[in-house]
Amino acid sequence: MDPLAELDARVTECAACPRLVAWREEVGRVKRAAFADWTYWARPVPGFGPPDASLLIVGLAPAAHGGNRTGRMFTGDRSGDVLYGALYEVGLASRPVAESVDDGLTLRGVRVTSPVHCAPPENKPTPGERDTCRPWLVRELEVLAPRLRSVVLLGAFGWQAALPAFAAAGWRLPRPLPKFAHGARVTLERAAPPEAGSGPDAPGPVTLYGCFHVSQRNTFTGRLTPGMLKDVLRRAASEADIPPYARA
Numbered sequence: 537m538d539p540l541a542e543l544d545a546r547v548t549e550c551a552a553c554p555r556l557v558a559w560r561e562e563v564g565r566v567k568r569a570a571f572a573d574w575t576y577w578a579r580p581v582p583g584f585g586p587p588d589a590s591l592l593i594v595g596l597a598p599a600a601h602g603g604n605r606t607g608r609m610f611t612g613d614r615s616g617d618v619l620y621g622a623l624y625e626v627g628l629a630s631r632p633v634a635e636s637v638d639d640g641l642t643l644r645g646v647r648v649t650s651p652v653h654c655a656p657p658e659n660k661p662t663p664g665e666r667d668t669c670r671p672w673l674v675r676e677l678e679v680l681a682p683r684l685r686s687v688v689l690l691g692a693f694g695w696q697a698a699l700p701a702f703a704a705a706g707w708r709l710p711r712p713l714p715k716f717a718h719g720a721r722v723t724l725e726r727a728a729p730p731e732a733g734s735g736p737d738a739p740g741p742v743t744l745y746g747c748f749h750v751s752q753r754n755t756f757t758g759r760l761t762p763g764m765l766k767d768v769l770r771r772a773a774s775e776a777d778i779p780p781y782a783r784a
């Protein structure tokens with residue numbers, strides 16, 4: 537099994553956060569009326585996207601009736617509609633809507649993940665849960681590192697949760713730590729280039745982009761418009777050397 541597939545399989549078995557284990561399973565039992573005929577995933581949701589991704593998108597955590605229901609990041613909720621709709625329009629997703637794991641959606645050069653893999657009550661993981669889940673993101677970054685060139689961090693939580701993971705995975709954080717803002721852009725160099733190896737597969741710098749989260753609160757109020765999101769995605773895709781897609 538390739539390292540990323542193995543990681544994805546292992547994370548779905550994690551039960552390290554008692555509060556989140558109880559919540560994800562209770563939501564799966566009680567369900568939302570509109571999804572009464574679904575068998576909820578009700579487990580940790582792994583990252584989604586190809587192993588050769590050079591662009592990573594980092595959210596917050598799966599939604600109770602979205603990823604926690606379908607088993608795929610940002611699949612089956614309004615935030616995902618906004619994110620995948622934008623990815624489709626900039627040529628990074630094969631279809632504009634993500635409904636279920638077997639809907640045929642594929643991503644081009646992009647992977648989507650989160651610093652917390654289980655749905656939290658009120659979309660608010662505790663600092664302890666965030667820290668407990670960090671090793672999964674660190675390992676994901678280590679596996680992606682040889683090709684990874686840019687990262688879009690959705691919201692202040694994703695930004696703050698991800699910075700220590702980049703440090704643990706071998707990148708150097710500037711001091712003072714960069715602050716989250718929509719449109720923020722910062723490049724992280726490797727902490728120890730000689731030990732990190734050389735040649736085409738050696739991990740290189742990554743450029744982080746801050747973007748308001750695709751939450752309903754942000755998109756309904758116009759704080760984050762589709763144009764703003766697509767602009768960040770285009771810049772990050774360009775940084776990651778993903779060529780513009782000419783849709784026929």
Ligand code: SF4
Pocket residue numbers: 547550551552553556557580652653654665668669670672
């Ligand atoms: S949030 Fe992360 S660490 Fe906690 S149970 Fe889920 S997968 Fe495990």
